[in-house]
């Protein structure tokens with residue numbers, strides 16, 4: 001177990017807060033952190049632990065990418081494969097998976113619908129036997145319903161699928177796979193959110209709300225895994241040229257440019273990885289600003305965490 005340096009208690013709280021943080025928040029964060037010194041220590045501990053758990057040998061990594069037959073998932077699958085990893089991708093459509101394998105020989109596939117709880121259980125079961133050394137899980141599968149709240153009259157079952165794919169899927173799958181990851185030592189969980197999780201997109205409001213929920217859950221998951229060698233990363237794409245938004249809606253960053261950049265950065269130590277508009281100082285402040293309050297709050301309300 002890594003112990004925090006004694007000096008960490010002497011770090012002035014104010015100096016750990018982003019200068020852009022509004023005055024009222026600064027005051028609350030400073031007071032909360034002062035009355036809970038362990039929160040400051042936790043920052044130091046987390047940094048030390050992160051440094052010791054970042055590096056994975058990608059030539060030996062065993063990777064699961066949900067929704068890897070197209071778009072970002074497929075782009076990342078290609079890069080992990082080239083690095084020498086064993087890569088399983090999933091998707092609902094067997095024909096798309098077949099196409100991916102003929103383009104990327106060596107890729108392994110599983111037909112799986114992440115929106116269905118019974119299929120998530122089956123996936124975890126299949127991985128336990130088919131990829132027992134799993135150490136990287138990328139929760140990437142996604143759909144996006146472009147609707148307006150005022151005119152969305154689709155049957156509820158259809159609407160529920162979006163929520164289940166984007167939010168219930170990753171939460172359930174992670175809880176099923178974390179015991180296996182812990183058994184295998186160091187690993188990564190990468191949750192793919194979206195700019196829309198931070199700035200709601202009115203043309204995709206439920207999608208955006210699900211991504212906001214996935215962001216919140218990712219912060220809590222990182223806290224739950226902080227005493228382990230599992231690194232939790234949030235990948236925050238801006239608009240990227242894929243088929244996500246349907247035919248014709250392919251604006252945004254070129255897919256290869258995006259995948260090259262984020263794949264390289266996955267091998268660093270960042271907790272949240274954006275690109276272009278989601279990698280600006282302003283955007284990073286959206287992510288950083290609540291951190292002192294989160295640390296103070298989580299120090300005040302200790303919970304059981306993994307590895308304890």
Ligand SMILES: NC(=O)c1ccc[n+]([C@@H]2O[C@H](COP(=O)([O-])OP(=O)(O)OC[C@H]3O[C@@H](n4cnc5c(N)ncnc54)[C@H](OP(=O)(O)O)[C@@H]3O)[C@@H](O)[C@H]2O)c1
Pocket residue numbers: 066067068069070071072073090091092093094096112113114115139140141142143165192193194195236237238239240241242243244245252
């Ligand atoms: N492209 C963007 O502009 C953008 C921006 C921000 C965030 N993102 C996020 O990035 C991730 C990947 O999106 P993308 O742009 O690469 O989309 P994409 O090109 O449409 O690919 C989506 C992938 O997910 C699979 N999928 C969809 N529903 C699934 C389900 N229920 N179970 C298993 N697999 C499923 C699809 O295969 P099947 O259809 O065969 O199931 C496909 O392989 C998503 O989480 C998305 O929200 C994308």
